Amino acid sequence: MKFIKAEKLKEKPADQSKLGFGKIFTDYMLTMKYKDGKWGEPVIEPYGPVEFDLATTVFHYAQGIFEGLKAFKNDKGEVRVFRPEENFKRMNRSAERMCIPQIDEKVVLDGLFELLKIEKDWIPTAPGTALYIRPSIIATNVQLGVHAATEYLFFIILSPVGSYYAHGLAPTRLLVEDYYTRATIGGTGESKCIANYAVSLKAGEEAEKKGFDQVLWLDANEKKYVEEVGSMNMFFVIGGEVVTPALVGSILPGITRKSSIELLRAHGYKVTERRVSIDEVIEAQKNGTLDEAFGTGTAAVISPVGMMEYKGADYVVNGGKMGDITKWLYDTITGIQTGRLEDKFGWVVKL
Ligand SMILES: *Cc1c(COP(=O)(O)O)cnc(C)c1O
Secondary structure, three states: OEEOOOOOOOOOOOOHHHOOOOOOOOOEEEEEEEEOOEEOOOEEEEOOOOOOOOOEHHHHHOOEEEOOEEEEEOOOOOEEEEOHHHHHHHHHHHHHHOOOOOOOHHHHHHHHHHHHHHOHHHOOOOOOOEEEEEEEEEEOOEOOOOOOOOOEEEEEEEEEEOOOOOOOOOOEEEEEEOOOOOOOOOOOOOOOEHHHHHHHHHHHHHHHHOOOOEEEEEOOOOOOEEEEEOOEEEEEEEOOEEEEEOOOOOOOOOHHHHHHHHHHHHOOOOEEEEOOEHHHHHHHHHOOOEEEEEEEEOOOEEEEEEEEEEOOEEEEOHHHOOOHHHHHHHHHHHHHHHOOOOOOOOOEEEO
């Protein structure tokens, strides 16, 4: 792997409690170019702006995909990455949907590990912090014709992060969106493509203006079934059963979702993946059987839901407090990630 040394390293953030999310970037990035039908060699080089022609494909037609995962460091200085091979597998599935060439998962994993070894000192260790890893692929041809590109840039950038929400682990307020649509079956909802986020901004902005943290999306066809939250998959605990919307094609297959299902089942909880209608959730809230609701995703890990608004009415979940299963899951996943708990499933790659 090619390595280009930086002339000068940056100052690392002094106060780990004020990191926020995705605002600071490390000294190096990894880049790899696709041209003439093949990927070139990965290069680790100083982090910094890159110049692009304004006719570059990705700027016009959003042919681009990304991933998000985290690395941690324990007291012994050991670097721990949570299920990274799952992210690159999913990246290839997203690539397939967006006509982007497949990457060699082993090459990019090795590249990521090299980059992390160099940037080890950037990994924060305060509770709730991590080094967020953002791999992406963008189409880089200079052309305005609407075609899949023939040139691409794969890159990985790193950002030390604190908690995703400014209010930390406090239960979130969700607005159930019954007009705008994020994804449809046959569309790109199950691919982590950059356009999905542009599509969701308007509903997010309107919800934020009304004082909500996130939008809870319903299915595009009937506006009847729960799909997911902005960047999290959704779980409900109804009458002791954990239910999560089945991956019907318009829902992003989250790695935190998958890990949560595996952990809950191994712990003896009944977990069902099925269609969940918003009416069922509201009914359960009304008759007192909606015990908990939470979202799962790399950025926020496990995020309790304290209330939902649907068609102008407010529904409080678990008295607006974090539920026991939500808390157990948060502690268990973050425990495995940071090394506080035993990694029985072999999910963590140690460097
Ligand atoms: C990335 C993402 C998630 C969460 O996936 P994880 O692999 O758990 O981080 C959920 N929903 C959407 C729309 C996403 O983009």
